[in-house]
Amino acid sequence: MRKAAALLFTLGLLFLLSVMFLRFELGQAPMRIGKDILAAAPEQVGAANIVTSVVLGYRGLDTLGEIAILFTAATATGLILSGLGGGQRRDPEGGFILRHGADLVFPFLMLVGMYIVVHGHLTPGGGFQGGVVLAAAFFLPLLARPSRAVSHSALGWIEGLAGASFIVIGLWALTLDQAFMTPWLHQGVLGELFSAGTLPLLYLALGLKVGAELASLLAHLAEVEASE
Amino acid sequence: MNAIVLPVVLPLLAAFLLPSLARIWSSAARVLGPVLMLVSLCVLWTTWGEHPTPFVVALGGFQPPMGIAFHVDSVAMLFAFLVAGGALLMWPAWTDDDTMPRLAALTLLLVAAATGLALSGDLFNVYVFYELLSVASFGLVSARRTGAAFAAGFRYLVISGFGSVLALLGIALIYLRTGTLNIAHLGQLAPESLADPFGLAAFALLLLGFGVKAELFPVNTWVPEVYAGSSARVAGLLAGVVSKLAVLVVVRMLVVVFPHDETRMLLLILGVVGVLSGELAAWSAKDMRRMLAFSSIGQLGMIFIAFSIPGEAGWVAGLALVLHHLVVKSGLFLIADRWGGALQSLTGAARVSPFTAGLFVLFALSLIGVPPLPGFWAKLQLVIGLVENGNGVYLGALLVFLAATVIEANYLFRLAVAMYAEGASSTVTAPSGGNRIGAAIFAAVLVAAVFLLNPLSEAIDDLAVVGNDATGYMDSLAGGAR
Amino acid sequence: MIPELHVGWVLFAGAIGLIAIGVGGLLMSRDLFRVVLALAITEAGANLLLVLSGYRFDAIAPIVTNEVGGVMVDPVPQAMVLTAIVIGVGVQALALGLVLRIYRAYGSIDVAEVRRRMDDDIAAEAGLPLPSGREKPAVHS
Numbered sequence: 001m002r003k004a005a006a007l008l009f010t011l012g013l014l015f016l017l018s019v020m021f022l023r024f025e026l027g028q029a030p031m032r033i034g035k036d037i038l039a040a041a042p043e044q045v046g047a048a049n050i051v052t053s054v055v056l057g058y059r060g061l062d063t064l065g066e067i068a069i070l071f072t073a074a075t076a077t078g079l080i081l082s083g084l085g086g087g088q089r090r091d092p093e094g095g096f097i098l099r100h101g102a103d104l105v106f107p108f109l110m111l112v113g114m115y116i117v118v119h120g121h122l123t124p125g126g127g128f129q130g131g132v133v134l135a136a137a138f139f140l141p142l143l144a145r146p147s148r149a150v151s152h153s154a155l156g157w158i159e160g161l162a163g164a165s166f167i168v169i170g171l172w173a174l175t176l177d178q179a180f181m182t183p184w185l186h187q188g189v190l191g192e193l194f195s196a197g198t199l200p201l202l203y204l205a206l207g208l209k210v211g212a213e214l215a216s217l218l219a220h221l222a223e224v225e226a227s228e
Numbered sequence: 229m230n231a232i233v234l235p236v237v238l239p240l241l242a243a244f245l246l247p248s249l250a251r252i253w254s255s256a257a258r259v260l261g262p263v264l265m266l267v268s269l270c271v272l273w274t275t276w277g278e279h280p281t282p283f284v285v286a287l288g289g290f291q292p293p294m295g296i297a298f299h300v301d302s303v304a305m306l307f308a309f310l311v312a313g314g315a316l317l318m319w320p321a322w323t324d325d326d327t328m329p330r331l332a333a334l335t336l337l338l339v340a341a342a343t344g345l346a347l348s349g350d351l352f353n354v355y356v357f358y359e360l361l362s363v364a365s366f367g368l369v370s371a372r373r374t375g376a377a378f379a380a381g382f383r384y385l386v387i388s389g390f391g392s393v394l395a396l397l398g399i400a401l402i403y404l405r406t407g408t409l410n411i412a413h414l415g416q417l418a419p420e421s422l423a424d425p426f427g428l429a430a431f432a433l434l435l436l437g438f439g440v441k442a443e444l445f446p447v448n449t450w451v452p453e454v455y456a457g458s459s460a461r462v463a464g465l466l467a468g469v470v471s472k473l474a475v476l477v478v479v480r481m482l483v484v485v486f487p488h489d490e491t492r493m494l495l496l497i498l499g500v501v502g503v504l505s506g507e508l509a510a511w512s513a514k515d516m517r518r519m520l521a522f523s524s525i526g527q528l529g530m531i532f533i534a535f536s537i538p539g540e541a542g543w544v545a546g547l548a549l550v551l552h553h554l555v556v557k558s559g560l561f562l563i564a565d566r567w568g569g570a571l572q573s574l575t576g577a578a579r580v581s582p583f584t585a586g587l588f589v590l591f592a593l594s595l596i597g598v599p600p601l602p603g604f605w606a607k608l609q610l611v612i613g614l615v616e617n618g619n620g621v622y623l624g625a626l627l628v629f630l631a632a633t634v635i636e637a638n639y640l641f642r643l644a645v646a647m648y649a650e651g652a653s654s655t656v657t658a659p660s661g662g663n664r665i666g667a668a669i670f671a672a673v674l675v676a677a678v679f680l681l682n683p684l685s686e687a688i689d690d691l692a693v694v695g696n697d698a699t700g701y702m703d704s705l706a707g708g709a710r
Numbered sequence: 711m712i713p714e715l716h717v718g719w720v721l722f723a724g725a726i727g728l729i730a731i732g733v734g735g736l737l738m739s740r741d742l743f744r745v746v747l748a749l750a751i752t753e754a755g756a757n758l759l760l761v762l763s764g765y766r767f768d769a770i771a772p773i774v775t776n777e778v779g780g781v782m783v784d785p786v787p788q789a790m791v792l793t794a795i796v797i798g799v800g801v802q803a804l805a806l807g808l809v810l811r812i813y814r815a816y817g818s819i820d821v822a823e824v825r826r827r828m829d830d831d832i833a834a835e836a837g838l839p840l841p842s843g844r845e846k847p848a849v850h851s
Binding site for chain 3: 352356359362363366367370373374375376378379380381382385386389390392393396397399400401403404407409453456457514515516517518568569570573
């Protein structure tokens with residue numbers, strides 16, 4: 001009975017959504033602010049990747065909110081999982097190939113992650129994408145050698161300081177009598193590595209924060225799971 | 229003027245550093261939060277003194293429809309004050325174990341998000357702050373680390389997550405139609421692109437999405453177990469302060485972007501059902517925590533009824549009910565910290581702590597609406613608004629509202645009389661000193677409001693004019709950000 | 711002849727289908743872990759719909775290059791979706807943490823069983839008779 005009602009509800013929702021969205025002319029978005037941003041962004045922000053201009057410039061506050069959400073989730077997970085007597089993990093050590101493969105891949109993952117972070121204002125990519133690769137780089141050795149403990153305090157400092165520097169870079173604009181998050185470094189030449197004002201700095205902070213946060217989240221979950 | 233971001237940003241900054249900082253400076257978690265609330269209050273006060281509202285702050289220096297803007301009018305200021313003040317009085321992170329830094333960080337994040345909700349003038353930014361608010365409250369709810377707290381937190385997360393998806397769909401629908409996200413800009417475009425069934429659907433999606441925190445009828449099933457499973461201060465913060473911010477978001481969208489009869493009717497009907505279901509459930513509740521939780525569903529239903537009345541009368545009634553409920557329900561949840569158990573165990577509780585029982589009676593009388601307490605005045609505004617509006621549906625809502633008040637009076641009187649029963653001795657202990665002081669401050673505010681009713685009602689009238697002024701909201705965009 | 715199928719329509723159908731699957735899963739799952747998965751699927755559908763709200767079939771990615779480009783797609787929904795995805799990841803991680811703790815506390819992740827145990831615990835804490843009719847809440851280490 002309950003299943004039937006649920007099924008009916010789902011089908012009804014499917015029908016409503018289809019009717020609603022099929023009425024639109026697909027692929028002809030009105031782009032009211034989108035057009036303005038496309039026209040103004042190379043001048044105003046100076047990043048070749050316009051999505052980055054939006055993420056860190058026009059909608060920078062959303063991005064701050066989003067790293068705050070990730071931080072909140074990591075803190076809350078740490079809070080509810082603490083006191084579970086984590087202890088030593090009992091998974092077996094990885095084999096020879098797994099352990100040495102992980103060691104071998106680690107520097108390359110770091111390199112790729114940092115490259116994606118640093119070039120976020122020029123190419124598709126940026127702090128989040130690169131941050132996830134960095135988190136993977138740190139998490140891989142953990143999978144290969146389950147007995148190795150994670151330094152939560154080091155990760156905590158990295159994420160705390162990276163998040164704080166994101167905010168401080170934004171607040172610095174206040175001392176120049178500008179609004180919060182106004183880019184204040186020189187814009188440079190469009191398309192070069194050192195361009196787009198403060199954006200690359202913000203992305204660097206973001207990448208480190210996301211990387212540290214995801215690594216600590218995964219480590220928390222792995223520790224509890226192992227101590228079953 | 230740019231300093232208006234500080235009440236949002238400084239708590240975030242402190243929260244990022246707090247868990248690490250507490251390792252080397254152990255009292256950081258104890259001191260930093262309350263101090264920051266005081267700083268926020270100071271910043272808000274000086275900004276309000278220096279700059280005439282409304283003003284718009286273009287964040288990042290990008291002009292508003294393109295970038296995110298904070299739209300600061302007197303209503304937004306009021307709510308920002310309420311958040312900082314409420315969090316200061318009900319600061320939930322006073323435990324002494326190692327969880328305190330994390331609790332304090334989560335509370336700071338909750339405060340930052342709630343302040344952002346009050347100030348932001350951008351639809352997607354509102355969504356982001358709303359999500360931050362949600363995730364922080366999941367953490368706080370589960371922080372007691374009992375099985376019931378985890379299960380309640382999980383149910384809350386799933387319902388809230390579903391609501392977020394609905395809100396996101398609503399935003400996608402609105403963006404498909406208009407191509408913009410700034411609320412003032414949406415208001416300007418709404419008559420040509422959102423005044424049709426699609427607009428109504430988008431509003432309904434946003435209403436259900438943001439209504440989760442506002443304890444709106446179909447998406448409020450999380451309320452009783454979350455308020456029963458979490459600590460009393462967290463429950464007070466969620467019921468007293470956080471729910472009001474979600475109400476503000478919904479009402480802003482209603483007034484500025486969707487001012488139609490259909491949308492008002494939708495809000496009215498959901499509010500009426502909320503009042504009925506909430507008060508009936510509160511009447512049959514057997515423990516104080518859940519009684520308060522259901523009663524808060526009913527009270528928020530009344531607030532939705534009030535805001536569905538077109539014109540300033542609705543705003544006057546709505547704001548009065550919001551302020552009143554914030555003070556009373558926060559105070560009641562502080563009392564319920566130790567008295568939250570079965571109602572029967574409270575028989576004769578007045579002998580254990582006459583002071584607390586007196587506070588309870590005061591709050592209860594105001595909640596019912598006994599003159600001369602402010603609750604009477606707030607409910608009177610709602611009755612006036614409903615009667616003046618005159619048409620059938622609103623009169624029906626009036627009848628439901630009166631019936632709900634009778635039910636409310638019945639269960640609250642029943643408990644108050646039992647507390648003073650002769651010859652019975654209660655097993656409960658008196659609430660802790662901090663909670664009694666907090667509840668006493670709320671009671672003092674309530675009593676002060678009785679004597680300051682005239683200036684207070686004038687202030688609410690002014691706020692109602694600002695809140696109801698949709699063209700004023702949109703004009704602040706055309707005037708350009710400063 | 712296979713009728714010409716536009717990629718945009720496929721994406722739209724996919725987005726709406728994902729939402730429907732997710733909502734169905736939310737309502738019908740009896741297992742908390744599946745509820746988390748269903749929530750993730752629903753979010754994925756909503757994100758896909760959001761990014762499509764700024765999509766243009768004839769346009770290129772919004773990155774300035776040396777080559778002569780055409781019209782670019784709207785960058786705003788892409789930024790919004792980036793935000794929404796990260797939010798989703800955070801919520802899912804927290805949800806998994808909660809599922810772990812619920813399993814530790816109650817020894818079960820069955821929706822109905824967890825619900826019953828939670829109601830029992832709340833009633834026991836308030837000093838009321840248990841709704842399930844048991845004498846005292848079953849304790850699980």
